[in-house]
Structures are given as structure tokens and as C-alpha cells.
Amino acid sequence: MNGINKLDRADLTGRVALVTGGSGSIGAAVSRALADRGAAVAVHGRTEDRLTALVQQIRGSGGTAVTHLGDVRDPDHLTELTERVSADLGPIDIAVPLAGGAGAPEPSAAMSAQRWREVIDLDLTSTFLTLRAVLPGMVERGDGRIVTVASSAGRRASQANAAYAAAKAGVVMLTEHLAKEHAGNGIRVNCVAPSIVETDTLRDRMPAAQLAAVAGHVPLRRIGQPADIAETVAFLVSDAAGWITGNTIDITGGMTL
Numbered sequence: 001m002n003g004i005n006k007l008d009r010a011d012l013t014g015r016v017a018l019v020t021g022g023s024g025s026i027g028a029a030v031s032r033a034l035a036d037r038g039a040a041v042a043v044h045g046r047t048e049d050r051l052t053a054l055v056q057q058i059r060g061s062g063g064t065a066v067t068h069l070g071d072v073r074d075p076d077h078l079t080e081l082t083e084r085v086s087a088d089l090g091p092i093d094i095a096v097p098l099a100g101g102a103g104a105p106e107p108s109a110a111m112s113a114q115r116w117r118e119v120i121d122l123d124l125t126s127t128f129l130t131l132r133a134v135l136p137g138m139v140e141r142g143d144g145r146i147v148t149v150a151s152s153a154g155r156r157a158s159q160a161n162a163a164y165a166a167a168k169a170g171v172v173m174l175t176e177h178l179a180k181e182h183a184g185n186g187i188r189v190n191c192v193a194p195s196i197v198e199t200d201t202l203r204d205r206m207p208a209a210q211l212a213a214v215a216g217h218v219p220l221r222r223i224g225q226p227a228d229i230a231e232t233v234a235f236l237v238s239d240a241a242g243w244i245t246g247n248t249i250d251i252t253g254g255m256t257l
Contacts, residue, residue, distance in 0.1 A: 009238060009239040009240040009242075010037060010234070010235070010238045010239075010240050011037055011038055011238070011239075012034060012037040012038045012039035012094070012234075012237065012238060013037075013038030013039075014038070015034075015038070015039040015040070015093055015094050015145075015237075016039065016040050016041075016042070016085065016086075016089045016090045016091060016092050016093055016094065017031075017034045017039045017040070017041045017042065017092070017093075017094035017095070017096065017237070018041075018042045018044065018081075018082075018085055018092050018094070018095050018096070018130075018134065019031045019034070019041060019042070019043055019044065019096045019098060020044045020045070020072050020096070020097050020098050020099040020126075020130055021044075021045060021072075021097075021098030021099035021100065021149075022043035022044055022045040022050075022051055022054060022067075022098070023045030023046055023047035023050045023051055024045070024098070024101075024199060024200075024201070025197075025198075025199035025200050025201070025226045026098060026149075026194075026197060026199060026226045026229050026230070027043070027045065027096075027098045027099075028043075028050070028054045028226070029225075029226035029227050029229065029230035030096055030098060030226075030229065030230045030233050030234075031043045031054060031058065031065065032054075032057070032058060032061075032063075032230065033227070033230035033231060033233065033234040034094065034096075034233075034234055034237070035058045035061070035063030035064065035065055036061070036063065036234075037234055037238070039064075039094060040064040040065070040089045040090065041058065041063070041064065041065045041066075042065070042066050042067075042068055042081075042085040042088070042089060042092070043055060043065055043066070043067055043068070044067075044068045044069075044070065044072070044081065044099075045067075045069065045099070046069060046070070046071065048067070048069055051067040051069070052067060054067075055067050064089070066085075066088055066089065068081055068084065068085070072097070072099045072126040072129065072130055073121050073122065073125065073126050073129065074129075075129050075132070075133070078129050078130055078132075078133040079133055081133065082133045082134055082137070086137070091137050091141060092134050092137060092138075093138060093141065093143055093144050093145065094144075094145045094146075094237045095130065095131060095134045095144070095145075095146045095147075096146075096147050096148075096149070096233055096237075097126065097127045097130040097131060097146075097148060097149070098149045099122070099126055099130075100122055100123040100126065100127075100149065100167075101122065101123070102118070102119045102122055102123065102161075102163075102164060103151065103153060103160040103161060103164035103165075103168075104160075104161065105159045105160065105161055106161040106162075108161070108162040111161065111162065111163065115163065116162075116163045118163075119161065119163035119164055119167060120163055120166070120167050120170075122167075123163075123164060123167035123168060123171070124166075124167040124168075124170040124171055124174070127148055127149075127171055127174065128174060131146060131148075131174075131178065134146075135178075135182070135187070138182075138185065138186075138187050139182065139185045139187070142185060142186040143186045143187070144182070144185070144186065144187035144188070145187075145188050145236070145237040145238075146175075146178070146187065146188065146189040146190070147189075147190050147191065147192060147233045147236050147237060148171050148174065148175045148189070148190075148191045148192075149171070149191070149192055149193075149194070149229075150168040150169070150171040150172045150175075150191050150192070150193040150248060151164070151165075151168040151193055151194060151195075152193055152194065152195040152250065152252050152255060152256055153165045153168055154166075154167070154168025154169040154170070154171060154172055154193060155168075155169070155172070155193050155248075155250060155256055156256060168193070171191060172191055172193065172248050175189050175190065175191040175246065175248065176246050176248075179245045179246030180246060183245060183246075188236075188241070188242075188244065188245040189245055189246065190236045190241070190244060190245060190246070190247050190248070190249070191247070191248040191249070192229060192232050192233060192236070192248070192249050192251055193248050193249065193250050193251065193252070193256075194224055194228075194229050194251045194252065195218075195224060195250075195251070195252035195253065195255045195256070196214060196218075196223050196224060196255075197223065197224040197225065197226060197228070197229065198211065198223045198224065198225055198226075199226060202223075211223060217255075218252075218253040218254065218255055219253060219254030219255065219257060220253035220254050221253075222253065223253075224251060224252070224253060228251055229251055232249055232251055236249075
């Protein structure tokens with residue numbers, strides 16, 4: 001643990017965070033960043049061995065974390081998840097719905113209606129369902145911090161498939177809507193929109209030479225790291241960002257300029 005002073009506005013001691021998509025590189029980095037700042041973290045995902053290793057790492061560093069397995073597209077599961085996390089750690093006052101994916105290029109004319117629905121459900125509907133599960137408790141307590149995760153593909157046209165782009169654009173507007181709807185309830189809602197990030201999945205898909213070539217097209221001359229996303233999320237859910245809501249931060253190394 002990094003021993004942040006309790007008077008530090010970045011300190012999250014006493015907070016309970018739910019992070020979905022914790023099986024992935026970015027979800028793991030976000031979970032570690034929140035735990036490092038003192039939050040008790042419920043890490044949710046679908047790959048048990050990766051979640052277990054992550055929680056062991058957090059606990060080994062002096063943090064508090066628990067694992068939960070399940071599908072964020074199942075509203076009944078999310079209701080149960082919220083109840084279990086609240087029983088184990090306390091009421092959820094930080095939510096980072098990070099589960100998603102399926103952005104690989106695909107010709108729009110060849111995309112089936114079923115595939116469209118699957119991607120929308122994975123990247124947009126799951127975010128809505130997760131937030132619908134945690135918002136009542138936040139409203140009741142008059143406090144909450146939410147950071148959704150979009151993508152540069154939802155900010156401007158890219159090579160990602162149309163369903164993914166539409167879903168991530170939807171996450172941006174969902175964020176703005178909820179921020180305006182719940183500002184009076186003491187709930188802040190912001191969004192991060194990363195571009196290419198060097199995750200385990202990306203490294204498996206791209207050899208080092210190709211990654212280096214892609215980095216050459218980024219204004220800051222490097223590919224994003226999971227920690228770049230995690231540090232921004234940790235800032236947005238902290239008191240240091242206490243007057244920020246309804247914003248989407250592009251974390252792209254300048255690629256959306």
C-alpha cells in the first residue's frame with residue numbers, strides 16, 4: 001500500500017467500490033488503483049483464476065478485495081451482486097462498470113441482427129443494468145461516484161465495428177444523462193474513453209513489431225497502458241474531482257486531437 005495520508009483528497013479509505021470486467025487488464029489495474037488508495041474493492045468478472053490472482057495480489061499489498069463471478073447482462077444477478085457486496089463490504093458508493101469488448105472490425109452490411117444485439121448488450125445494456133442496480137442505494141445515501149468506460153470508437157469513426165461504436169457512443173450519452181439526473185442526489189457520473197491500450201489481449205493479437213508501429217502513429221509516441229486508465233478513474237472517484245460530473249475524458253495519447 002502507498003500510505004496515502006487520510007487528509008489527502010485522493011484517499012478512498014472507507015469507500016466500497018464495485019469494478020466489473022475485473023478479469024481483464026484494465027479492470028485489474030483499476031481495482032488495484034482503488035485498493036491502493038484505501039477502497040474496499042469487489043472485483044467482478046467471468047474468469048475465476050484471474051480474479052483470484054488479482055484479489056490475492058491486492059490483499060498481499062495490504063488492501064481489501066473480494067471476488068464475484070457472473071454475467072453483467074443478467075439483471076437478477078446484478079441485484080443479487082449488489083446485495084452480496086453490501087453484506088460483505090458495506091454499501092457500494094463507487095461503481096466502475098468496465099465489462100465489455102467485441103470491438104473487432106466487421107463489415108456493417110455483413111453483421112447479423114443477432115450479433116448487433118449481442119454487442120449492444122455487452123457494451124451498453126450491461127452498463128445500464130449495473131448502474132441501475134447500484135443507483136438506488138447511492139440515491140438513498142445521497143452520495144455516489146460512477147465512472148463508465150466508453151472508447152475512442154464511440155467518439156469518432158474508427159475501424160471498430162458499428163455496433164461497438166454505437167454502444168460506446170451510447171455509454172457517453174448515458175453518462176451525461178445520469179450525471180444530470182442525479183446531480184441533486186450527490187452522485188457524480190463521469191466517463192473515460194480510451195484508445196488503443198496494451199492489454200494482455202492486445203499483446204496476444206499483435207506482435208511487438210506491430211505494436212511499435214502503431215505507437216509511432218500516436219502523438220505521444222506510445223500505446224496506452226492499463227495504469228493510464230486506472231489513474232484517471234481513481235482521480236475521478238476521489239474528492240479531488242469533487243466538482244466534476246457529466247464529463248468524458250479521452251485517454252488517447254492525443255489520437256483524438
